[in-house]
Amino acid sequence: MTSRLLGLGLLALALPAWPSNGPAHPTALRLDAGAAPPLIDGRLGDAAWQRAPVYERFAQFLPIDKQPARWRTTVQVLVTDDALVFGIRAWDAEPGRIRAPLARRDQVKADQDYVAVFIDPVGHRRTAQYVRVSPAGALEDGQFSAEEDSEDTAPDFDVEAAAMRLPDGYSIELRWPLAALRFPHAGGAPWRVMVARNIPREDRTLNVSAPALTKDALSFIAELQPLDGLDDLVEQVRERSFITFRPELTLRTTRDSDEAGTRRARKASLGAEFKWRPRADWVIDATLNPDFSQVELDAPQLAGNTRFALSVPEKRGFFLESADVVGPTQPDESGENRSLAAFYTRAITDPEHGLRATWRGAGAEATALSLRDAGGGQVLRAGAFATGSGLQPEGSQASFARGRMQFGGLGLAGLVSLRDFGEGLSTEVVGSDGVWRAGDSDQWRGHLLLSRTTLGIAADGQVQRVGRERGHRAWLGWRHRDGDWVANVNVEEVSPRFANDNGFVNQSGIRRASAMGYLRLGPRELLVDMHESEVQLTVQETRTLADPLLGVAGGQVVDRLFQPGFWFAAARNTGVWGHVGLDSHRAKSGGRLHATRTLLLGFESNPGELLSFLMGEVEWGRRLDVDADRVGLGLQAELQAKLRAPLPAGLWLEFEQRLGLGWVEGPNGQRAFTDRSAQSLAVLHLSPRDSLRMISQHTHFTRREDASVALAAEDGRDRQLSVMFQHRVGLSRLFSIGLTRASERPGQVRRRELFAKLALGY
Structure with missing residues (x-):
């Protein structure tokens, strides 16, 4: 404890002093018409930054909220003719510990240093667009929903960002075009913003520019602050029209083979996407012959013992x-x-x-x-x-x-x-x-x-x-x-x-009631120093509705769950959870309601800069074999690991591994079925714009023949391999070339595809 207090004292001495009488909210500086906009290079050296108001009232949100921020962060905002430009300065007394690997878009996570900007131009704090920028200039963007208190990284915005490493931290410049913001034509509330800064050390720290935000809030964006200084900006730009045109050309050659023979084909595909914002409140999108292939492969899921689509x-x-x-x-x-x-x-x-x-x-x-x-x-x-x-x-x-x-x-x-x-x-x-x-x-x-x-x-x-x-x-x-507590109740x-x-x-054909409750116990010391802790309870019951077409009688219990559990958070952004499953399941109409008794344990952590993420979850006990309509001793487990390693000449290697395993034993003690999945992803970052990516994944489901329940032997395999080089400059320029191979058994289906794709934005 003494060494920790001494370290905090040295950190406080190392930080520069700053005034506490700055603006109460982030405040923008309007640049004069025709004034040169700042160069987006991460340096904050342009003359306009010397005049822009400085906001620095940050507070800690994680690991414990309502605490003063230990790391100094400042925010400045400029308004140009067509964009908001954010200048963010992040001081750090130990700059050598800043984690800033090169990463794919939308992979700036809690294991890295970053700053994030949340903008709600509608002003109602129901949704917010956000962008995260790491000290290496890597980007993640998306939409945050207050209703679910969750983020969606799928949307991409045409933003420009740059970062600069400094002897005492780093700085970020982020240009957010007004054309990428969605707001009403008239009558809207003031635009709202929040800036967050992530510092992943032994204890991950997240500081926010909204001091009133606490973990008791229904959502992370509940306390977005007004962005002052915009004056009549909305009135001036609401009539502006923005047009984006994105043509794309895809060339591909394929070879498919199965038991019926081999087929070859070559194809050139020309497509385009068009976006027109005639004024602030309208957006028109059109797409013609889009080529949606070569997105990242969907992560494989264990599906051999489930009755329902995923x-x-x-x-x-x-x-x-x-x-x-x-x-x-x-x-x-x-x-x-x-x-x-x-x-x-x-x-x-x-x-x-x-x-x-x-x-x-x-x-x-x-x-x-x-x-x-x-x-x-x-x-x-x-x-x-x-x-x-x-x-x-x-x-x-x-x-x-x-x-x-x-x-x-x-x-x-x-x-x-x-x-x-x-x-x-x-x-x-x-x-x-x-x-x-x-x-x-x-x-x-x-x-x-x-x-x-x-x-x-x-x-x-x-x-x-x-x-x-x-x-x-x-x-x-x-x-x-x-x-004190969190609850979710659904009927x-x-x-x-x-x-x-x-x-x-x-x-379909069901009536369900479920409830999940978490009693928040707060910080605790029990074997480890828990930053947060909860005891949890999940209950659910699902019953059938009468369905004469499928011959299903009404009132049958499909599942009944009773799961007392726990969760706690500790150092290195570690979460540990578990529950006892005192459940019951029915596999088919008129069948037996089986008692399943399982124990689930899981954890996730950001162990260090090399092994940046590790997650594991295992459920063991008496599990339902759906096809055989019986219960046996079984297991379902998942493991994920992410590694990031610097290489010579400024290269970075990003490697991710996902593994899944499930099985249930039959009456004879042998495994009735085994379900496996695996995905390996490796990305060699040649520069912030160029990367070489490889994805290899497969699923494998096997079942033993069992005449007692009329089940034949099964052996199904699905393998996919994708190798791709990509050059990407934001959303305006994309070139990729690669090869994919896939095989499926039974059926001996094989597919090979060589492709090249060019997309340009105007």
């Missing part, structure tokens, strides 16, 4: 414009994202062309889009015990619209979703959703969706026309958060015939 995140740019107007895209604290039931963009497989319009007002917002989809994906039809799937018809029109109005703390929205496959096959969904902020600690959310479809799935997996089927989905959720009902071919519906 969702994957969206990564395609066209769908990410103003994604918050469509609805939340990330899970809330309970881990659920029920908004995907209304609109799930990955249901649109291969768009040929599309058009979208988004509007924002001071108290309302709306978006509408329509795309022609070439098809090739899956159509889902869910039940209470499993998700059925069929091959999506080629050629369909997907349309979606949602509008929302805000009345103080109450937000109400209406939506419509249409999918027309032709030949009388269509699905229509209408509905409403809402959110109510009932004070500083409570939030209510819910939706009601009504569906009508003529598309069904035959026993052989082919789609077929059926009589018009109707269904509904209703959900109501309550979230509470204060200094929902999904009728047997509810379907949405523009959404994600993996279970």
Whole structure:
């Protein structure tokens, strides 16, 4: 303890003194018309920075909130003709300990030093655009949602940033074009901002420029501050028109082989994306023949012992414009994202062309889009015990619209979703959703969706026309958060015939109630110094609704969960959690309700600069073998590790490894099935703009033959390899060339593709 206090004292002496009478809020300096904007080089040496007001009232948020900031950070803001420019100075008494590896876009995480800027130009603190910049100039950007208190890194903004390492810290310049901000034409609230600074040492520290922000708040952006000094900026720029045109050319050659033979093809594809902001509150997007291949491969998931379809995140740019107007895209604290039931963009497989319009007002917002989809994906039809799937018809029109109005703390929205496959096959969904902020600690959310479809799935997996089927989905959720406890309570009902071919519906014909509660115990010392600690309890029960079509009787328990657990945070951004699962599950209608008894333990940490992230979770005990409809001793485990290493000549190596393993024993003590997955990702950063990336991943599911339950032996393998060189300058210039190989068994399916892609932004 004495050495720690001595170290803090030396740190305080090492820091320069600064005045405490600066502005109460971040304040911008308007540059005169025609004045030269600052050069974005990270130096903060331009004359304008000498005149800009300095804000430095930072407070600690992590590991313990409501504490004075130990590291000095200052913020300055300039306003040019077409952008906000942030100048941020981060002092550090031990600059040699700053962690600043080269990293891919959207990979600036808690294991690195960084500064982050959150902007809410609507001013209601419901959503915020954010950008993180590391001392190496690496970028992460995205959208933060207050409703889920979570961030979505998928959206990318056309920002420019530069960093400069200094003998006593580092400095950042961030240019945020006004064209990349979304705000009302008139009547909007003052623009709001917050700056955060991350310092990953033995105890990760996060300082914020909003001193009133505490962990008791419902969201991280609850205390965004007004950005002073803008004066009539909104009035001056709200009529400006911005246009972005992004043509792209893709060349590819493929070779596919299976038991039927080998096929070769060559293709040149010319596409384009167009974005027009005629004035501040409108954005028009168009896409023509987009090439959405060669995004990062979706991380493999253990799927051999699950009855239900799995969702994957969206990564395609066209769908990410103003994604918050469509609805939340990330899970809330309970881990659920029920908004995907209304609109799930990955249901649109291969768009040929599309058009979208988004509007924002001071108290309302709306978006509408329509795309022609070439098809090739899956159509889902869910039940209470499993998700059925069929091959999506080629050629369909997907349309979606949602509008929302805000009345103080109450937000109400209406939506419509249409999918027309032709030949009388269509699905229509209408509905409403809402959110109510009932004070500083409570939030209510819910939706009601009504569906009508003529598309069904035959026993052989082919789609077929059926009589018009109707269904509904209703959900109501309550979230509470204060200094003592956190709660999430949800009730929902999904009728047997509810379907949405523009959404994600993996279970229907059920009625469910769930609750998750966390009692916050605060800092504790028990074997280790806990910065935070909680005891937790999760309970849930899901019952069937009567479904004569599938022969499912009503009132059957599908699952019943009772999971007391714990969580605590410690040094090196370490979190440890666990629970006892005193659960019950039913595998099929009319089957036995099996008692499953498991123990789950997990941890995550940022151990150091080389091994920057480590996460592991294992669940062991009596687990359900879904296909065999029995319980056996089993395990499910996941491990993730990230390494970042400097190399000679200023190169950086980034390596990530994901491993998954699941198995359940049969009555004879042998493993009835084994489910494995693995993904290795290596990135050699040649410069901040150039990188060489390799991804290798595979899944492998095996099952022993078991005549007692009429199960045949299985051996399914899926392997993928991708190697790509990429040159990228923000969002304006992209060139990539690479090779992908894939194989699948059974079927002996093999695919090889060589590709080159060039995209330019104007």
